[in-house]
Amino acid sequence: MADMVILDDRDELTDATFEIGCDYTVELLAGQVDPGERWLPSWRMHRAEQVENATFETLISGSDREYSAGRRFLIDYPAGDQKRLLGLRNDLGLPPLAEFTAIPHERQFRGWWWPCPECRWPMRVRAGRVNCCFPHHRASYILLDSGKGTPRLQPMDGARRAGLAQAVEGAVCVDESIWRYIVVPGVVEVRLYDRIVGLQGVTASLYPGKDLYDIQAEPADTPAGQPPKWDFTIDLKDHSSARTLADKIITNPVAARYVVLPNYRKSQLKELGRLLPSITMMTEDRVYNRIKQTLARHRDAQ
Numbered sequence: 203m204a205d206m207v208i209l210d211d212r213d214e215l216t217d218a219t220f221e222i223g224c225d226y227t228v229e230l231l232a233g234q235v236d237p238g239e240r241w242l243p244s245w246r247m248h249r250a251e252q253v254e255n256a257t258f259e260t261l262i263s264g265s266d267r268e269y270s271a272g273r274r275f276l277i278d279y280p281a282g283d284q285k286r287l288l289g290l291r292n293d294l295g296l297p298p299l300a301e302f303t304a305i306p307h308e309r310q311f312r313g314w315w316w317p318c319p320e321c322r323w324p325m326r327v328r329a330g331r332v333n334c335c336f337p338h339h340r341a342s343y344i345l346l347d348s349g350k351g352t353p354r355l356q357p358m359d360g361a362r363r364a365g366l367a368q369a370v371e372g373a374v375c376v377d378e379s380i381w382r383y384i385v386v387p388g389v390v391e392v393r394l395y396d397r398i399v400g401l402q403g404v405t406a407s408l409y410p411g412k413d414l415y416d417i418q419a420e421p422a423d424t425p426a427g428q429p430p431k432w433d434f435t436i437d438l439k440d441h442s443s444a445r446t447l448a449d450k451i452i453t454n455p456v457a458a459r460y461v462v463l464p465n466y467r468k469s470q471l472k473e474l475g476r477l478l479p480s481i482t483m484m485t486e487d488r489v490y491n492r493i494k495q496t497l498a499r500h501r502d503a504q
Contacts, residue, residue, distance in 0.1 A: 254379045257300040262412055264297070270409045272299045277388035280323045281305070281315075281375035282368075302374035309375075311345065314353060314367040321389050323381045332364075336386050338466040387440045390464045391416045394438065394486045403497055415458045419493055421500055432496050435459045436489060444470040448477035456481075462489050 207216050261272050271294050279287055284302065291299070305315045309324035311332075316325050318334035318341045325332050325341060332355055334341035343355035343364055355364040376385070391408070398406045398419050406419040416438045420430035437458035441447040447470070451461070461483045463470060468485050475483065484492070 254383050257380055257384065260297070260299055266410070266412055268296060269412045270407070272296050273384065273388065273409055274392060276300060276376060276380065277385050277392050278322075280321065280381055280385045281317055281373065283372050284374045285372065287374065300376050300380050302376055305370050305373050305375055310370045311353060312347070313370050315370055315373060316355060316364055316367055319362045319364060321381070321385050323385060324375050338464070387438065390440060390486060391438050394436070394462070394490065397490050398493060401494060401497060403501065404493065421497070431500060434489065434493055436462050438462045438464070438486070440464050440467065444473040444477065448474060451478060451481065460484065460489055462486055
């Protein structure tokens with residue numbers, strides 16, 4: 203904490219501070235009386251909690267298929283042309299899942315906006331720079347604008363090449379709380395799920411039982427009505443603090459056999475192993491390789 207920069211040159215919270223603050227949202231906003239109401243900044247007020255809860259209530263009210271498809275829809279399409287998003291949602295047979303509103307002013311420039319290459323939510327535009335507010339997405343760019351035509355982005359600090367600028371007119375995006383608590387962790391969940399289903403001989407479910415687990419994988423040749431010879435139940439966790447994550451798991455134990463961290467949280471494994479010695483924890487790459495190895499042994503046994 204001593205090395206953190208809390209406020210930037212505009213006296214606004216830095217992205218690193220935002221990331222840590224998000225770990226404590228539920229605790230601070232739990233109950234009818236908000237203990238942080240007098241000092242928490244506007245982005246952490248009740249509305250964010252209410253928006254997130256309302257979205258989950260909508261998802262849970264549907265069938266298992268609608269829950270999985272609906273949650274993935276929000277992760278895959280957190281922003282875009284309003285008419286196109288409506289068409290995609292209707293094609294999936296989904297009801298309205300969350301409110302989509304106009305692109306925020308601070309995330310547009312001269313009628314254009316840019317989706318983060320990782321999470322596809324509008325990036326922030328400030329002082330000639332464009333970046334995703336989630337630092338682990340490594341999306342930071344210099345804004346190149348001649349005043350004529352469409353402005354362009356030049357990658358910084360090893361960032362991936364940015365997508366083309368999108369027109370602000372007709373574009374919408376989900377609320378910031380939906381982005382932070384559903385889209386950001388969901389990017390890793392969906393990425394891992396897609397890798398697993400790409401393995402020949404494996405069948406997998408995303409958010410089975412309305413999020414009993416994030417992912418469940420087993421042999422594709424399992425006979426109907428019989429238990430699989432092996433399975434992986436995975437709960438992906440993404441917290442800035444290993445201590446905070448451990449406290450939450452102790453308070454609310456997970457049903458999954460494996461707790462998986464994004465690759466960018468690899469440094470937390472040692473501390474989590476000390477805090478939660480009875481729980482199997484690994485990174486997304488490690489659990490993917492473990493499934494591949496298990497699948498190979500299963501084939502050899504046949």
